[in-house]
Amino acid sequence: MDKLGVAEGLINRRKLLGLASGAAAAGIGLALPELVMAAPFEGLVERARQAGERQVVVAGGTGAYGDLVKKHFYLPFTEATGIEVVPTGGGYGEKLAKLKAMTSVGKVEWDVITLSIDSLTPDVTSLLRDLGDCAGLPDVASQGVDGSCLREGVMFDIGGGVLAFDKRSFPEGQAQPAGWADFWNVKAFPGPRALPNIGNPWWALIAALEADGVSRDALFPLDIDRAFRKLDEIKPHVTVWWKSGDQSQQIFRTGEVVMAMLFSGRAFRLRGEGIPLGISWNGAPLDAAFWAVTKAAQHPNAALALLDFIYTRPKAHAEFAAESFGSTAQRGALDFLTADAKASSVLQPANWSNIVRVDREWLAANREKVLQRWSMWIAS
């Protein structure tokens, strides 16, 4: 009773699987390992089926974003595999706290959890299943951007703190800001600026060090003193330290600033509203969410199948990107984007390779210190 024409051919594979398992059960002796070799995703699904896993509980996003994920990924997954996705959700911090609590009482109800990449600290990784190099999830390796496999999870949404500028101030054909050095160059690119003040000051420190000429591979460990000295230079020109994504959009709508470090998703949203924004990924700090399987998951095989599934079907990723103003780590989606979206997509190899990844070990060791210094610096 499959509905045809969905999930790009997976339906047929599912029928095949049904046949295969039926055949295996009937003792006809269709070699299952061969099937796993030939069609890895089906192998994952088959393993879930044999373990009797009929559902997978996902602690994902909520609201409009959650609805989009459901439409483009949960429902097609159920369609393709017969495994029901039970969505639940909440904020990252809330989910993390709940997962810790559930782990401590020994009953983890969630199979998959989505978290921010910044939260991948040792106390969190110990709650998540080690995926190694994701060899068991072949579509991640073949379809994901470089570094999609995080060992304890796989990237899903990817974006960053881009340099966004108003093209009404810096029109095409004239010099346009192309990196953090230009953000600091108030002579060539005059006008008020904005930076985030949302509890991740290392983003501003990265921009400052980039502007000060530190080469990208030498950024970490961050030279905090040098970064703050450089930030002192730009401070008088930063008129807005935005506190929320909404505010970061509003300051471009009202022309409060001419350039800012924005979440890429917010920059694309503004473009969608018709605000002519230029977007540079040059030196943008990475912002990513990942999907992970919990260590004590009750449906681990179904969870793994879902993690692999979210790296198939590039067209769905392109649609999801257009509707959510974000991007996922599925490389193939690039082919399905509109020309305009394609040029500034994070999936462009030129953009993805220009992204700065925060050194998680450095961050874990220095977070408190940097936060404290930042709050003093910004308040005085």
Next chain:
Amino acid sequence: MRAKPLAGSPFGGRPTSAQEYGPGLSLLLVTPLVLLLVGGFLYPVGKLFWGSVFVPEATFANYARILQEPLFLLVLCRTFEIAFVVTALALLLGYPVAMAMARVSGRTAMLIAACVLIPLWTSVLVRSYAWIVLLQRNGVVNNALIETGLTGTPLRLLYTQGAVIAAMTQVLLPFMILPIYSVVRNIPDDFVRAARNLGAGSLQAFFRVTLPLSLPGVTAGVLITFILSLGFYITPALVGGPGTLMMSTLIGQQTTELLDWPFAGALAAVLLAATLLLVIVFRRALALNKGFKLG
């Protein structure tokens, strides 16, 4: 006849409620309020302060931290500075309005009352956003300045200390005007007339008769405005920047973002102690001042 309080008090002549009702009934009537205060104020605040010292174990580390990290003293000083300026501005702007309200009648009085009360009934959030609309880079004020040629490029108005002070003054102005108005209204016109009759100029009559008699209203207005400014949260968060961070925002950060309730309790205790101290000093100073109308 019961003993009457001295005449001249605006509320003189009526028996106080303690004389009207017996102690049992009085207690009964006051019970709901006491319960509300205990349950809604004393208990949570007490718990917060208790937590600042005894959670997780008895320590004054949270208080020591306030002294050690310069940020907290900086913000504390700034909070008081802003509260002082706002209170002074509100007094300067509010006193004449209160006088006018008390002296005129008919439509004009209605109009003034409407101008004072309608903002009071409007959400602080709306009024703060209105200030954003006024002060933003392409806002009303900057456009007017540019059109009249007073400035070539837009000035930086929003997210500054000036913006916070202006917006807070406007938001808190009714709390200054109304107490002064209620006192000034009850000063009999005869007093000023008598002073003029005895040869005082209008300025002298004001400074030697009206102003001293209105001091109870001024005290109330100043105290209410000052205390409200110290704890103001929404307006500074909206029209100010990180350079105008005030105590309430800092306490909010500790409770909602960093989830450090013991430390938030310590910050709140310090703010409350400093406020009480200032209120006591202020009342003392004013009580001493009462002598000057005789001098």
